[in-house]
Amino acid sequence: MAPENQQEKNGAKVRRAILPVSLGLLVVTGGVAAYQWNQGSVPTNSRPTEKAEANAKKPSPSIRLNTDDNQVKNTTRIQAKKDESKQKDIGLKCKSEKAMAEPNLLQDKKSNTFAFSLKEHALGEVYDDAVDLVDVADIEKPIADLVVDQSDIVLPEPPLWLGDFSDQPIHTEMTRMEERIGQPADGEERSSDNGTRNPSGEQPVYREPSYIPSPLYDILSGYAATGDSYNVVYYGKNVNAHDGRYDDIMKLFTDSANQLKTQADAESILSYQGHANLQLLLSLTMDQPDIKTLREETEKSIFKRYAEAEADLYAAQSKEKERAEEAKHVVYAIGKYNEQTDKPLDMSKYHGADKMLVNLANKDVKSEGDTTEALNKYQIAFQYAPDVARESGEKEKDVLESMLTSQKEAEKEAEEEKTEEVDALAYAVHFAESDISKAVILATEAVERGDSTPEAKEQVQKLAEKLLAEAETFKPAKEEQAYEILSTRPVIAQEISRIATERKKALLYARKAEQLLDSEKYAEALYYASESNRLYSKKGSGGSVAGQAAKKLLDQAKAEEIHTQLAIYRSISSASSVPNEYRQQAEFLQKAIDDYEKGMRENNLEQSVRLLTSAWQHPRLQKFVEAPLREKSQALLEQAKAIRNEKPQIAEQYLNMLLQISGLDNGVKESAKSMLHENHTY
Numbered sequence: 001m002a003p004e005n006q007q008e009k010n011g012a013k014v015r016r017a018i019l020p021v022s023l024g025l026l027v028v029t030g031g032v033a034a035y036q037w038n039q040g041s042v043p044t045n046s047r048p049t050e051k052a053e054a055n056a057k058k059p060s061p062s063i064r065l066n067t068d069d070n071q072v073k074n075t076t077r078i079q080a081k082k083d084e085s086k087q088k089d090i091g092l093k094c095k096s097e098k099a100m101a102e103p104n105l106l107q108d109k110k111s112n113t114f115a116f117s118l119k120e121h122a123l124g125e126v127y128d129d130a131v132d133l134v135d136v137a138d139i140e141k142p143i144a145d146l147v148v149d150q151s152d153i154v155l156p157e158p159p160l161w162l163g164d165f166s167d168q169p170i171h172t173e174m175t176r177m178e179e180r181i182g183q184p185a186d187g188e189e190r191s192s193d194n195g196t197r198n199p200s201g202e203q204p205v206y207r208e209p210s211y212i213p214s215p216l217y218d219i220l221s222g223y224a225a226t227g228d229s230y231n232v233v234y235y236g237k238n239v240n241a242h243d244g245r246y247d248d249i250m251k252l253f254t255d256s257a258n259q260l261k262t263q264a265d266a267e268s269i270l271s272y273q274g275h276a277n278l279q280l281l282l283s284l285t286m287d288q289p290d291i292k293t294l295r296e297e298t299e300k301s302i303f304k305r306y307a308e309a310e311a312d313l314y315a316a317q318s319k320e321k322e323r324a325e326e327a328k329h330v331v332y333a334i335g336k337y338n339e340q341t342d343k344p345l346d347m348s349k350y351h352g353a354d355k356m357l358v359n360l361a362n363k364d365v366k367s368e369g370d371t372t373e374a375l376n377k378y379q380i381a382f383q384y385a386p387d388v389a390r391e392s393g394e395k396e397k398d399v400l401e402s403m404l405t406s407q408k409e410a411e412k413e414a415e416e417e418k419t420e421e422v423d424a425l426a427y428a429v430h431f432a433e434s435d436i437s438k439a440v441i442l443a444t445e446a447v448e449r450g451d452s453t454p455e456a457k458e459q460v461q462k463l464a465e466k467l468l469a470e471a472e473t474f475k476p477a478k479e480e481q482a483y484e485i486l487s488t489r490p491v492i493a494q495e496i497s498r499i500a501t502e503r504k505k506a507l508l509y510a511r512k513a514e515q516l517l518d519s520e521k522y523a524e525a526l527y528y529a530s531e532s533n534r535l536y537s538k539k540g541s542g543g544s545v546a547g548q549a550a551k552k553l554l555d556q557a558k559a560e561e562i563h564t565q566l567a568i569y570r571s572i573s574s575a576s577s578v579p580n581e582y583r584q585q586a587e588f589l590q591k592a593i594d595d596y597e598k599g600m601r602e603n604n605l606e607q608s609v610r611l612l613t614s615a616w617q618h619p620r621l622q623k624f625v626e627a628p629l630r631e632k633s634q635a636l637l638e639q640a641k642a643i644r645n646e647k648p649q650i651a652e653q654y655l656n657m658l659l660q661i662s663g664l665d666n667g668v669k670e671s672a673k674s675m676l677h678e679n680h681t682y
Contacts, residue, residue: 217245220252226601229263230273230570231594232256233280254290257281261298270305272567275527278302279574282534300341302531303505306512307333308349315351327356328377329508332484335384336501347386354385358392371399372438376485379441383488400445403427424449425456428463436467437482444489457491464492468500472539479539480507506536513545522556523568525549526575533577543577550575550582557589562624566593592618596625605636606654609661616663626663633658633668641675652676 216239223231236253243249260277267274281298284291307330314330330353338344347354361377364370378396382389404423424446431439443460464486471482486492486500509532516525526549533546550572557568572578572586592615599611612629615621636654644651658664658672 215245216243217249217252220249220256224252224256229256229259230277230280233260233284234570234574237280237284237286250288254288254294257284257291257294261294261301265301270524270527272523272564272571275523276567276570276574279527279530279571279576282531283574283576300337303333303337304341304345306508306528307337307345310512311349311351311353314353327353327360328380328484331357331385332380332488332504333508335380336487336505338384350385350387354381354388357381357385358388358395361392361395365395365399371403372435372441373481375399375438375441376481376488379488380484400424400442403442425451425459428459432463432466436463436470437478437485439463440467440485440489440492444491447491448489460491461493461496464496468496471503476507480504483507502535503539506532506539509535510539510545513549517545517549520552522549522552523571526553526571526578530575530577537577543579546575546577547579547582550578550586554582554585558620562593562596562621566590569593589618589620592621596621599632600628605632605639606657608632609636609657613661613663616661622663629661629663630665630668633661633664637668637671637675640672644675 216236220232220236223229223235232252233256236249236256239246239249239253260281264270264274264277270278278298278301281295282302284295286292310326310333311330314326317326331350334345334347334349357377358381361374361381364374364377375396378392378399381392382396385392404427424442428439428443428446431442440460440463443456443463447456447460467482468486471479474482483500483504487497487504489497509528513525513527513529513532516522516528526546529546529549533543553568553572557565560568569586569590573583573590578586595611596615599608599615602608602611609629609632612625612632615625616629637658640651640654640658655672655676659669659676661669
């Protein structure tokens with residue numbers, strides 16, 4: 001029966017002893033404890049009773065807690081009730097029940113013992129609210145309840161034992177932090193399979209028990225110590241300012257991120273790991289200036305590789321056929337890259353594409369009459385190809401004059417000195433509904449040729465905004481042309497030009513990804529498809545190319561050695577636009593190999609076996625895990641055998657774990673089972 005129910009049944013108000021936290025440990029170990037009594041309506045003498053003095057001199061028996069297994073007997077409560085009645089009869093002075101206050105440890109002058117008081121007193125002062133140390137032998141004052149007092153009583157704590165923990169089971173820093181990072185956020189749907197589902201479709205054999213992860217800093221510093229910069233960034237990318245040692249984490253993170261870019265830049269042809277490095281850096285969303293700068297530099301690095309590759313491809317294929325659009329893309333890519341960097345590419349990289357571009361623009365004017373595309377090509381050549389800039393500028397001026405001449409004839413009433421500028425703007429507005437691309441070209445030409453009034457500039461921006469908004473509805477060739485126009489004319493607002501540049505690059509990358517997929521270059525195809533989708537998810541490469549490339553890479557990885565497999569899985573998991581089924585497989589396999597490598601490095605046998613067991617979950621890794629798992633499990637069995645007499649609980653923990661592990665030969669399991677049986681029999 002619970003204490004409160006006993007109180008109601010017996011009609012007595014018994015006392016509660018409150019044990020301070022710091023004294024609680026001393027009570028458990030047999031030390032001296034101080035108690036605070038809350039007597040409720042039970043009266044208290046102004047001085048300790050003679051019986052209490054006598055009891056204080058007696059050796060006290062062990063203090064027993066009032067738990068469910070050690071309830072205060074009803075007989076003692078009845079006796080307490082009788083004692084209460086006697087005290088009332090003789091008219092003892094009582095104090096009214098008061099709210100609990102901070103106790104003071106004082107010295108009782110009369111009994112020379114320590115007691116608690118609920119008032120503040122000078123040391124040695126005579127007081128009437130003292131409660132003496134507990135004498136549990138006195139059945140007239142039974143202990144009805146014992147609770148821990150967590151008030152700010154400062155008492156000496158027992159010293160902390162700093163013994164040797166080397167033989168104890170431990171968990172090192174690189175353990176389950178990855179699992180915590182990968183858990184769904186609040187409100188997200190959680191899988192009903194408790195985390196045991198294998199997205200690859202291959203049934204895992206064993207699921208290692210979960211345990212508390214180490215702090216994020218310890219996880220990342222552990223990876224940094226082994227030179228694994230990729231995992232420092234991969235597992236640290238969700239860090240926030242509330243994480244402990246945030247500044248230290250960010251230093252580790254930033255240093256590792258810079259190392260990833262340096263490693264990738266050093267490769268003339270990107271490896272699987274190089275692709276993964278750059279893709280991971282581009283996926284970072286942190287607002288820290290260093291990380292933003294690094295991400296921007298990574299974007300430039302990718303664009304540079306694309307521009308150089310396209311120029312080399314153009315040089316190799318232009319002798320075979322006239323590559324019209326490729327010439328424009330080569331000049332645009334190299335020119336745009338040079339515009340964004342202080343280390344421009346050599347103009348010889350054009351391999352004649354700049355001259356080809358001007359010739360193609362001439363053909364657009366003469367044969368096809370597509371003046372909008374002709375003006376677009378002339379502008380790209382003028383802006384980015386110094387060797388043909390003068391020629392393209394003159395050609396562009398001629399086309400514009402021709403277009404304006406017919407318009408002048410229709411507006412003879414206009415003032416002669418302003419005809420050219422006014423006509424260009426008016427002409428631009430005239431085309432705003434029928435050909436918005438041509439309207440933007442005409443408006444920008446008017447401003448660049450002298451009409452720099454606020455009204456003219458405002459008109460240019462309105463037309464540019466209209467073109468950017470409507471471009472998404474155009475056919476592919478016209479849409480790409482719109483982004484070229486908006487990103488190569490200096491008078492257009494910087495933000496509009498930036499968005500147009502990103503969309504143009506996304507379309508370039510999407511086309512490149514398709515070409516690489518057709519050529520069975522799956523890692524490169526995924527790389528460009530990922531960046532295309534990141535820059536312009538609405539019209540980029542999308543999931544089709546990325547999905548096909550990821551599927552092929554997963555198939556290819558089966559035949560590779562384990563480190564190459566890891567790089568492939570990283571390249572898939574770090575890419576954008578990869579369908580979930582392939583991303584989850586890659587992440588699962590990446591995690592399994594991480595566990596394998598940590599298990600191979602781990603010196604603690606128990607932890608090593610746990611990690612290798614986790615890696616064993618995926619059948620395609622079992623050929624790598626089998627031998628080290630058997631070896632380390634046998635060593636753990638021997639360790640359990642060596643400590644079973646001195647540390648039986650730890651030995652039993654090891655043996656129980658060995659019995660749960662799939663992949664072990666029956667010899668180890670039978671030995672573990674036999675040892676457990678011997679321990680229990682003994």
